[in-house]
Amino acid sequence: MSEPNQGQHFARRLSASPPFLSVVALSFAGLLAGCDRPAQQAAAPPPPAVTVAQPTKRTVTDWDEFTGRFEAVEEVQVRARVGGFVNSVEFQDGAIVRTGDLLYVIDPRPFEAAAQQADGKLSDARAKVELAKRELDRALNLVQTNAVSEQVVDQRRQALQAAHAAEMQAEGELKVAKLNIEFTHVQAPLTGRVSRHLVSPGNLVQGSDNGASTLLTSIVTLDPIYIYFDLDEATYQRNSRLWHEGKRPSSRDTPNPVQVTLAGETKPSHDGVINFLDNRLDASTGTLRSRAVIKNTDLSILPGQFGRVRLIGSSPYEALLIPDTAVATDQSRKIVFVVKPDDTVEAKPVMLGPLDDGLRVIREGLKADDRVIVDGIQRARVGAKVTTHTAQAPAGGKS
CATH class of the missing domain: 2.40.30.170 (Efflux pump adaptor protein, beta barrel domain)
Known part of the structure; x- marks a missing residue:
């Protein structure tokens, strides 16, 4: 009795199995069908990110x-005005000197001796002038009594004139001698920076009297x-x-x-x-x-x-400016990339002006409300969409 019961129980289990087998069969069929289907495409990357800013508008001057x-x-070549041996150099090479500062000292003794001679000659000429005056006065008194002739008076008058001329000549020679003494102390004619000394103490320099004056140094303002x-x-x-x-x-x-x-x-x-x-x-x-x-x-x-x-180069005018790095070159044209309202990129030819405070003046090709790509232009493609970020500061820094 037990064996038939077991057979019937097994038969009932088999009769209940078709739904399970169907599920397994469908799953297996689905796996087989999946082997023939192509792999789904990867998700498209997001549009590249760029930074945009509107042109800066301000008054500029070209x-x-x-x-x-x-x-x-002013530049002066300091030369010796009198000849002689250099006694000393009184300045530091390359220093700032003031007008009147002492630069060189040339041995003044020969010129002091010449001044003494000229002074003695002047004294002699003045004595001769006094003598000629007295002789002329006597002749004028004697001519009234006919003691001397008019010819003698004329001779005495001419002698006085000659004595005056000799006195003037002696005065001139004394002035020249004193000037030569003054010229032995070479002074800075203006304020400026002096060059190095070209003549050292002990050297003989030539004065301007022979036309080949020695160059001592130079000064520039x-x-x-x-x-x-x-x-x-x-x-x-x-x-x-x-x-x-x-x-x-x-x-x-x-x-x-x-x-x-x-x-x-x-x-x-x-x-x-x-x-x-x-x-x-x-x-x-x-x-x-x-x-x-x-x-x-x-x-x-x-x-x-x-x-x-x-x-x-011009009068002040209103201009649009962008960073110079936002300008690209397309063969012979200069272009900038702008983002249109639909977030696609457009290239606009522009005419450039000069730089002004680090920004490039755009003479033609842009409008004040254009969104110019100022960072990320290497990622921008004409006609493609981009993700925009507005620059933190205006395109120009100052407006």
């Missing part, structure tokens, strides 16, 4: 830049100082046109401001004004020699140095 060389306002530069013809014509239109004052009658940048500097450090334009253009270079005077209160600039001169 500047033209030129290379110039500094020269002293430092404050203020000149900077000379050459203005090209195109800039000169443009500035002349602006002057005729009343948009820019002429540097011939107005001390237009200039800014000077020294070698190794990134921005101007000295200010000055134009004080000279030449009266003609150089035929060989087509340039106009110009000069500005610069303050040099710290005496840091020396004649012979080079500098970059910025000269005012």
